Amino acid sequence: NAGVTQTPKFRILKIGQSMTLQCTQDMNHNYMYWYRQDPGMGLKLIYYSVGAGITDKGEVPNGYNVSRSTTEDFPLRLELAAPSQTSVYFCASNPRGGLAKNIQYFGAGTRLSVL
Amino acid sequence: AQKVTQAQTEISVVEKEDVTLDCVYETRDTTYYLFWYKQPPSGELVFLIRRNSFDEQNEISGRYSWNFQKSTSSFNFTITASQVVDSAVYFCALRQMETSGSRLTFGEGTQLTVNP
Numbered sequence: 001n002a003g004v005t006q007t008p009k010f011r012i013l014k015i016g017q018s019m020t021l022q023c024t025q026d027m028n029h030n031y032m033y034w035y036r037q038d039p040g041m042g043l044k045l046i047y048y049s050v051g052a053g054i055t056d057k058g059e060v061p062n063g064y065n066v067s068r069s070t071t072e073d074f075p076l077r078l079e080l081a082a083p084s085q086t087s088v089y090f091c092a093s094n095p096r097g098g099l100a101k102n103i104q105y106f107g108a109g110t111r112l113s114v115l
Numbered sequence: 116a117q118k119v120t121q122a123q124t125e126i127s128v129v130e131k132e133d134v135t136l137d138c139v140y141e142t143r144d145t146t147y148y149l150f151w152y153k154q155p156p157s158g159e160l161v162f163l164i165r166r167n168s169f170d171e172q173n174e175i176s177g178r179y180s181w182n183f184q185k186s187t188s189s190f191n192f193t194i195t196a197s198q199v200v201d202s203a204v205y206f207c208a209l210r211q212m213e214t215s216g217s218r219l220t221f222g223e224g225t226q227l228t229v230n231p
Contacts, residue, residue, distance in 0.1 A: 041224075
């Protein structure tokens, strides 16, 4: 019953460092998403993917990159980390069809601090 | 453009009180989905309900009920006889059908605190 798995759970970065947040799902979902949640705020969409090899920008893509080489994995890359990227990052997925269509299932989140 | 507004930033109640969380949305689309998610202190987001724009029937699930009114673009959530375990941030979200990939627009959330 893994669902959506995110690693790491916590990370502290120095300004200018790079890192990759990992996300994998075992539900064979076509659609995957990355959101960020700033303190006291709702979720903002960073990038999303409708299938392997296809990615697209969300509301706040600047400073991030993604790839989707397999159905299961959707890593988020931060290049030159900045303090403004301090946030909690959530990965989510949902199937394209069926009864659970449009219901996004979320990972536990990655809490990132850039100092 | 689509938008979700949760005007109540924080609500505090005493256990066993009823509480209603408001959600107002804006969309140009005639077909859309609305959602509620719960984020307990542990941080994960838990799906509560999905409602499509053609189904205006209210729904009840145990102590939870949802009131969808298209005329006022609202999708309010009521918890009856609240319990301490209901303490969480609750998010309302909108999926507009014209957008690709089932993307959701979230409100900013309502922090509910239920005191014993």
